[in-house]
Amino acid sequence: MTSSLHPAWDFAREIRLILLRFVAFAILLANLLLAGNEEGEGARLVVVVSYFIISVAAITTARYIPGRSRLKTLFVVLDALLVALILYGHILTEPVARNHNLTTTSLVVAFILLVHVGLKLDRRLVLVFSTIVLIAWVSMLVITAVRHHNTADAVSRLASLLNQDLGLTVSFGFTSFAIYLFARDHDRTRKEALKADQRRLNLSRFFSPLIVSELQERGEALGLERRNAAIMFVDLRDFTSFAETVPARELASVLAEYRQLVSHTIFGYGGTVDKFIGDGVMAVFGQPRPTEDDADRALACALELVEALNEWRDHGVRNGYRALDAAIGLHFGAVVGGVLDSGCHSEFTVIGDAVNVAQRLETLAKSLDSPLVVSSELLARLRKTVPCAIWFPKNGVSLPGRRLPIDIWYLRRESGVAGTSDPDYDTGRVHTAF
Template identity: 65%
Template sequence: MAYKIVTETLEQERSANRKSRNRSPQPKKNMTPSLSNDRHFERGARSILLRLAVFIILAANVLIGKGAGAEGYRFAVVIFYLAISIASVAHARFLPGRFRLKTLLVILDALLVALILHADILGGPTKGSHAVATTSLIVAFILLSDVGLTLQRRLVLVFSGIVLCAWAGMLAVVAARQPIAETAPFFAFVLNQDLGLIVSYGFTAFATYLLAKDHDRTRKEALLANRQRLNLSRFFSPLVVADLQEGSAALELERRNAVIMFVDLRDFTRFAETAPTRELASVLAHYRHLVSGTIFSHGGTVDKFIGDGVMAVFGQPKPMKDDADRALACALELVHALSNWKHQNSVAGLPAMNAGIGLHYGSVVGGILDSGCHSEFTVIGDAVNVAQRLEALTKNLSSPLVVSAALVKQLRQPAPPALWTMKNDVALAGRRLPIDIWYLQTEADDNGPPEETAQPGGAKTVLQRPSIPSPPFAAPEVGVADFPAR
């Protein structure tokens, strides 16, 4: 039951995230079906306009055409074409994915053109001075354009192949019917006009085929690139995925300053030892989804997952001036989100685990680290170790968040309101030099009176002790402490 509740909660959150992304002005992959439908609608509208033009031409040909006994033939052609057009529009509207049905309709269009050509070439007495009527040429080219709008090279090949074969076959029949004495003048006429029309139509069809083929290749390349991006996004953050696809120089191994974040669940190991496999996987997946989504929304990258631990980086592969501000905002949002998640687990009957977050700003070596058979995009250096040690301090301090003074000094904007406590010269395991830290005080903080408690953004200190210094926060007046803005 608990597993079901957590799973439903996760699905609801994912659904809410998808809706929020769809409301964003930035293009997202969730908007792809909508854009595809818009393009499909535009192509359908153009196809209807072209078919309407052909219908008007054929109807006018019936009304103003001349020739004994030809009116019935022309009228039958119009009815045949109208039936094909209705079927084509219905197919595009209700059955757009049925390729075989579309192929059949294209074949019928080609046969219609053949019937129109037949009326001009073989519909009357065979003469060497015959010529294809303008109506036939216009209809043939318009319907070729209509097929070309599908951007499917097979349909273009089928349509143009039938029309050209029928056209050439009719001319061959006319040539066979000519008396031997008239053969030479007939071939001279064919080479001057009819053959030129066939060649022109053939070149147009070939160009349309090449365009459709080029579009098909471009579409496949785009789908492949999108598939690769989706595969990469399973393992890398969005910023890293973009650089990987572009082959950016930012991925090269080099030293730079960055903010390192460590997030870890307390008592998760104890829970993992006895929890059912599916329940364990569900809780861990929900936790990772929550943490990584928050990190991505603030422009950070997830370096790696280590069991229930998450290592994130702000400023890698591309450092920005507000890396520290975004990292701190992300950490504070995570404190709130993970607190809500803990409450949801408690209601669902699952272990309500606390989380600890450590933040530090410092020099790292980041990029693609090649180790032979396996390459890794990561960061290494003392800053990573310090951030991990700060996260470990959260348990001893009963605090959800510990940040280093080095990170606070990099803040360019006042931090969001929160109750902070400062400690000087804190020793970290495995590190020779101590550092100054600030940690987030909660209502459950029972560690005794802090050295100094301050509300970022100008709130008065709780202890009101002006003799206590408050570096690195610059105190503009007695008892007031602010994050320094650079």
Template identity: 70%
Template sequence: MKSSLHPDWDSDRETRSILLRFVAFAILVANLVLGGNEGAMTTHHVVVVVYLGISVASVATTRFLARNSWLNTLFVVLDALLVALLLYAHILGGPVSENHNLTTSGLVVAFILLVHIGLKLDRRLVLVFSGIVLTSWVTMLAITAARHPADDVASLLASFLNQDLGLTVSFGFTAFAIYLLARDHDRTRREAIKADRRRLNLSRFFSPFVVGELQERGDALGLQRRNAAIMFVDLRDFTSFAETAPAPELAFVLGEYRQLVSQTIFEHGGTVDKFMGDGVMAVFGHPKPTEEDADRALACALELVDALTDWKRHSNRNGLPALHAAIGLHYGTVVGGVLDSGCHSEFTVIGDTVNVAQRLETMAKSLATPLVVSSDVISHLHSTVPYAAWVKQPLAMLHGRREPIDVWYIGRRDSGRTDNPYETEGRQTATQRSDFQSVPRAKDVDTA
């Protein structure tokens, strides 16, 4: 299995594997040239030629068919059979004797090829290679022991339990150690991939700073009850715009809007709970509460008022529909955390505070103001109320709620609704034509 964390790691590992393969080939050639293989020259010639062919085919497969697992397994089986053939040449190829002429170079090839398989970090391939080699090796030693003249079982065991068997056991222990390393690598890789997926999932909701701290501290993200500031952001007349806009332009406008809002929320340490079409729900104070949650939430809301106003003006200059934004902000007790539903984990916040914040955003639309804030937010500020054209409205009634609440909103002379909901400074609007004349490219739109 390839690692999904860093593709270059797989490439570097394959390069080392190829180098080891040709080191083994060089040892085979040197062993053949230097001699010392009396009685097994023909076998060594066959091994060298066949191994060269396997090596070339393996390199080509790695280059062009890297994900073909059955071919990789085939090459491992062929390597193991070649090692068994070398062992046969030394153990069974000659006359029966106590010394089976297992030369150092011949043993090195077996161990180098084992390391070569181990570099693939695939425990299945390690088992295949070592299983074939060990089975062949032990079988040939048993056959050799049976061929020795023996008067009793003790003599037969003595012929079998010799130095050659010690080499076999050494090979087996080495294979077992490499198998354990490959298994540990698999486990580490799975944990790393799991952590990477968790980070990507958390990054959908939290700022990079919060994600890093959550991973470092390992904070539990189960449902918890605590105080937090809830903010809803929505666009006026977006539904009318969406009904007439071509899909590419709709995606362009919505993408710019979401990026602007989420980036501003993250910069103030907030959490994006969810996107709902043109609506954005944000939380300040969960999963990491601070004493300045209300301050940060209000500062974020005021910055969003300015940022979305600038965005509307830039849209005007580029012939795009300029949509007004409405923001509702409330502070209170919520229940929030990450709900794991098996295949999908989602951060969520529930409670009456959420409902009030959403109704305040609806009130902002009816008041034609960009921002409505509850008195609970103001009362929980640790600093003075930021300067703005505040208008206080006591005992405001919210839809679906019996008890009225005191609210603050920004009164602006230019915030009222116009006859043209998409201000384009003299250009045709979406309500004045069936569709847009052109879809702007991203580089033509100033989003600064």
């Protein structure tokens, strides 16, 4: 059986199911105390004591050894054998001339334990329990017919077999079959839920919760499409040399903190983490669903990342690490995005010239000693006023691998957003909309 989405719920359900065992135990105990037939009292006592021991063992294993399928199967087999003994145990203790019809107590216990097994929602256990009980039940019917008509011909024995008890056997079989179908459907639903939960977990590493929901709803419909989007690249300077000087565990901790900070900030502005490349992060705003304010959200996210990564760097320096400055490149343009199938692995990604430009701008930010470089194309797409900061323009910048130059605006390191810089910093700075 597949693992549960919530193992704690499984234990709570198991405890509730155990209550059914004690209902059956109470019925057996009442039958032992109130029955007036002394001939079968010994057999009933054995049944009650055996059932109590099995119930205590089931509770103990559910509490201290959960999830053991073999133990669950063992207890189901023991329950089934005990039901068979309860159903027709009096055949072995009473004279042949006695009426060997089923008692109310035996029927109630049989159906209660069938429900108990069915509520485990494991079709294999339902099949094991019902098969053992039905085989024993039919066998007992045959034994009863033979004992009462041991000198009759085969037709008479067959006629005596077709009685009310056989009808109850058939009813038990139909009930078992219905419970089996229910458990099978639940098992399929559970597997699908586990797969969906795993897909959501994988998607949540890259997408904001709203986009995760859309991806799950649309699924394979997310084919490659051409649309406009804002592309962001974030990278750390001198991270390679830093990685060579620190222990692997500390390196993993620093990288995890950095990725978590960047991805959470991106998700907070409705962006998508397209991929992690070492200490580099590629993010997209406008995929898989473009909106009118993609450029505004991308720029606001980049500015917040500048401040957040500066604080993260300073915290690392106070803890004895090398100062790790971040560089961000931001561009807006046409991309082709969607689920890209590469045979054994499919991924949601974007490709195009805009992606290359954003990556070149992030590299340019390092050479300019800037925390953020933004293309004029992205600024032209803004629907709101440009956030107030000390912006520096640079026109006609040539990017490797690109024929046409590009105009950019950038921040100088430690200049920050408005309110954190020196008002007499430098001429040529820009505070307002372009």
